[in-house]
Amino acid sequence: MSFTVAIIGRPNVGKSTLFNRLVGKKLALVDDQPGVTRDRRAGEARLGDLNFTVIDTAGLEEGDSASLTGRMRAQTEAAIEEADAIFFVMDARAGATPEDRHFASLVRRAGKPVILLANKAEGRVGEAGAYEGFDLGLGDPVALSAEHGDGFAELFSCLLTALPEATQLADDDDERRERLVLADDEEGSELDPTKPLRIAVVGRPNAGKSTLINRLLGEDRLLTGPEAGITRDSISVDYLWRGRDAERRLKIFDTAGLRKRAKVEEKLEKLAAADTLRAIRFAEVVVVLLDATIPFEKQDLTIVDLVAREGRALVIGLNKWDLIEDKAHIVALREEAARLLPQVRGALVMPVSGVHGAGLDALMGAVISAHEVWNKRLSTSRLNRWLEGVIDQNPPPAVAGRRIKIRYITQPKARPPHFVIFGNQLDELPDSYRRFLTNGLRQTFALPGTPIRMTLKQGDNPYAKKKRR
Structure with a gap:
């Protein structure tokens, strides 16, 4: 039986380090600076023979409900409501602080099983501070070190005691766990409609990425606000899109905004940018979200070029379209996209409004369409019939008196x-002719917007060695 555990505590007690240790991957950003985590993040954890969902949360802090701190606390409270049990984390080196005591009363009112974790308990100072956890009234503290992996055997025993029914072994548990492990492996090159389609939403800071995803989900799942750069971790959410033809399972990744590299100086922003790049690499379709009031800034073009170089399917979303009075301006913007982004010519440009929800169905339809093009495979016979006609009408140029032969x-x-193109003297083929072939493939076989890779291979010259002699 599956269950969910939320990791709760004040800032900088090691919640994200514990989360990474439980899921076995460095998914959450970790830094000595307090307040790194802002959104709640779920992951599939494994402890002993238990598989469960663990939720990393922002540090509990007091603040007005309208402030960023207050909105972060609302996300944490939502995680508490969703969880079956709670890991309340304190810093053993600091001991039980007044903030720990205050928030311990909040956790007790939730009425959920609570396991008190005294993190950073390595060394004598940590051991002494762990005993102060008894003052919180949450039971016996479990002394552990999330960074070094100490104390997890005791944590396993406490989890069995806290959730006896959920952790009880069933007859089919071994088979079920095997299926879970296999289902978690989403890295594959084959098209499998049973797997969720991975979509990364990227763009400059304050483009409205989190607001758009929240509107799509129909709930305030992600932290939003007028401040730029709220999102730091790349948060994944599951979504079932009910399109016109069929239902499709999606895994959507909200990402941190990407600024110009020269402006990124803080270590934390560099970590967030690296997490965004990782989300792009593991996505199948990337939605580059632009601010419709200031579209196609230089950084927007840089992000699109990055997506193209990574070889991901691309959809361009023009967010905040509700602020544009002349809706017919979309024609000029699409023409501008074709001019500025020749490497992804034909990419779908979709106007949307994350605040009002306008254009979301059309955007998701464009995502499905771009994914189908990205997976398109053409027969060799069709390709060579096309190539024969192209070469007859516009043959490659001659080099040093010898014409380049494409076979x-x-x-x-x-x-x-x-x-892959085979022929002779292909290393002399001009880049302009390669672009000509790429554009021809894109136009003839309906490959709009998707990156196209082209490799040139030529046979060895049997007389090359004799000539050198």
């Missing part, structure tokens, strides 16, 4: 479409 083309793989 054969094939597509060994998709995701994105990758073509």
Whole structure:
């Protein structure tokens, strides 16, 4: 039986380090600076023979409900409501602080099983501070070190005691756990409709990424606000999109805004940017969200180029479209996108409003369409019939009196479409002719917006060695 555990505590007690230790991956950002985590983040944890969902939360702090601190606390309270049990984390080196005592009373009122964890308990100072946890009235503290992996055997025993029914072994548990482990492996090159489609939403800070996803989900799942740069971790949320033709399971990643590299100086922002780049690499479709009031800034073009170089399917979203009075301006913006972004010519440009929810169905339809193009595979016979006609009408140029010969083309793989061309003297083929072939493939076989890879292979010259002699 599956269950959910929320990790709660004041800032900088090691909640994200504990989360990473339980899920076995460095998913959450970790830094000595307090208040790194802002959104709540769920992951599949494993402790002993138990598989469960663990939620990392922002540090508990007092603040007005309208402030950023207050909105972060609301996210934490939502995690408490969702959880079956709570890990209340304190810093053993600091001992029980007044803030710990205040928030311990909040956790007790939740009426959920609570396990008190005295983190950073390595060394004599940590051991002494762990005993102060008895004053919080949450039971016996479990002394552990999330960074070094100490004390998790005792944590396992406490979890069995706190949730006896949920942790009870069933006859089919071994088979169930095996299925869970296999289902977690989402890295594959084959198209599998049973797996959720991975979508990363990226863009500059304050483009409205979190607001858009919240509107799509129909709940305030992600932290939002007027401040730029609220999101730090790349948070994944599951979503079932009911399209016109069929339902589709999606995994949507909200990411931190990407600023110009020269402006990124703080270590924390560098970590957040690296997490965003990781989300792009593991996504199948990337929605680059632009501010419709100031579209196609230089940083927007840089982000699109990054997505193209990573080989991800692309959809461009023009957010805050409700602020644009002349709706016919979308025609000019699409023409501008085609001019400024020739490497992804034909990419779908969709106007949306994250605040009002306008255009979301069309945006998700564009995402599904871009994913289908990204997975498209063409037969060798069709490709070579096309190549023959292209060469007859516009043959490659001659080099040093000898004409470059292109003999054969094939597509060994998709995701994105990758073509291999065979011939002679292809190392002399001009870049302009390569672009000509790429654009021809894109236009003839309906590959709009997706990155196209092209590799040139030529046979060895049997007389090259004799000539050198």
